[in-house]
Amino acid sequence: MKTAGKIKGTKNIVLLVLPQVQLLDIAGPCDVFTSANRFMMNDQRDSEYRIYLVSGTAEKILYSSSGMPITCGHTIYDIDFPVDTLLVGGTDLTVLDNINTDIYTFLRNIMGKVRRMGSVCTGAFVLAGAGLLNGKKVTTHWKFADILQKSYPELEVNVNPFFIHDQQIYTSGGVTSGMDLALALLEEDFGQPTASEVARHLVLYLRRPGIQTQFGSALPDYDMMSRFIKEVRNLLKHRLGENVSIEDMSEAMNMSVRNFSRVFLKESGITPGRFLEKMRLDQAKNMLEYTDISIDMIAAQCGFGSAVSLRRLFMKHISLSPSQYRKAFKGTE
Known part of the structure; x- marks a missing residue:
């Protein structure tokens, strides 16, 4: 210096x-x-x-x-x-x-x-x-x-x-x-x-x-996604709290696991599992900002299993804990 x-x-x-x-x-x-x-x-x-x-x-x-x-x-x-x-x-x-x-x-x-x-x-x-x-x-x-x-x-x-x-x-x-x-x-x-x-x-x-990235979405804007990725996203958005496997995704799209994985990676740049993780992260951020639901409940509803897993992912991606994120970004009423 x-x-x-x-x-x-x-x-x-x-x-x-x-x-x-x-x-x-x-x-x-x-x-x-x-x-x-x-x-x-x-x-x-x-x-x-x-x-x-x-x-x-x-x-x-x-x-x-x-x-x-x-x-x-x-x-x-x-x-x-x-x-x-x-x-x-x-x-x-x-x-x-x-x-x-x-x-x-x-x-x-x-x-x-x-x-x-x-x-x-x-x-x-x-x-x-x-x-x-x-x-x-x-x-x-x-x-x-x-x-x-x-x-x-x-x-x-x-x-x-x-x-x-x-x-x-x-x-x-x-x-x-x-x-x-x-x-x-x-x-x-x-x-x-x-x-x-x-x-x-x-x-x-x-x-x-x-x-x-604490200010943005984990995934690109919806409008920037290909038609195929949008379709997968729309299938997943109501199942974030479930244990969704790549077999479930490929079956819903009437494709083999191998072909689904290949097409998904080519059109999104990430694997289906990584995409699902980012969807869950964005949903958790949204719930922390706009609801008073407990962090344990948010973790469960977003498919993380536990608040510990949710915290680990938040620290990995945005260097803030869920409680710190809520304090920084939750609007006042």
Whole structure:
């Protein structure tokens, strides 16, 4: 870890803005870096960040996903200053389908000129599209991790961490994870005291407890499942409390066990048993959030057999016990 004050002078930070970006992908890291400037000015340090909003298109005014306009001082076509750190904000995946490939050329060209490069949320898809994540350990928003892995099998996608650092590449998870990453970059540059001061000012954890998947579903969205997997899911959803075997599943689908297992793995990426486990986990999370049913009863109704088995699975997948999850995510009435 670098000590406070190690880096001197001005460091240029580029936040690359795409159409339909979520505001927090850009505003979150921006607030971390600008807050750091205020604290360093108070300490009379000869160091600062200079933050630039750069459009990933030829237009300097882009609209966020909430409809708010974002005015960029530069575009990828007219950067005329050295860049220390570049972070790519995320956007809707449908926007990326029609993105101008000039952005990939720009990122590849600037890669060797920056100290570090990173992404917030689905910005990882942009870095991957430019071929900059090959062979890297990366993360993205938990909801899109499976899509990233299937689209770029040469990556090692881990949905759990809020951010991952692999050589000079930094990728962060969903939306607010960009602030987790920015704080980590700040600590790397100027040490823990400055990063802690900024975190307290912004009412954030310097290192947020837990993992990303505590916020999401164990399974992909229903709409992302194939027709075959949807049919299996619909057959299982009312039998989660039963002792369902792979023979039961294949029989219900009028298939042999071997063929059912092969087709299921090909279309879902996981085994039928793993899929059933994740269905049970999602159902238990739902019951913990929206009911007052005891944890023992939830374990029984979701097919875990005992509260001990339920707790073991929760700790494995989301690093929280069922009671901790209920306390953190159950709404107030």
